[in-house]
Amino acid sequence: MNNPRNGRPYRRLCAAQRALGLPCWLCGWEIDYQADARARESFTLDHAVPLSRGGPLLDPANARSAHRACNSSKGNRSSLKTVRTSRRW
Numbered sequence: 384m385n386n387p388r389n390g391r392p393y394r395r396l397c398a399a400q401r402a403l404g405l406p407c408w409l410c411g412w413e414i415d416y417q418a419d420a421r422a423r424e425s426f427t428l429d430h431a432v433p434l435s436r437g438g439p440l441l442d443p444a445n446a447r448s449a450h451r452a453c454n455s456s457k458g459n460r461s462s463l464k465t466v467r468t469s470r471r472w
């Protein structure tokens with residue numbers, strides 16, 4: 384259990400960012416804050432500077448609100464593979 388995303392500071396940052404009620408910083412549309420966490424239009428915590436480029440995970444200044452769909456499509460931009468139906472459980 385070494386994943387910092389499971390930690391309390393991360394969850395607090397998530398909750399704080401969510402409480403701002405901001406629109407998606409990637410597409411500019413409002414986020415459905417009532418949506419199920421697995422829904423494409425639901426809120427996810429994104430980072431202005433990606434963690435892969437050294438962005439701080441827990442810095443509120445690096446936190447952004449994004450749709451789940453936008454967040455994941457950004458992360459997969461380098462590959463043309465569509466991960467739309469990756470629900471294989």
Ligand SMILES: [Zn+2]
Binds near residue numbers: 408409410411
């Ligand atoms: Zn969006």
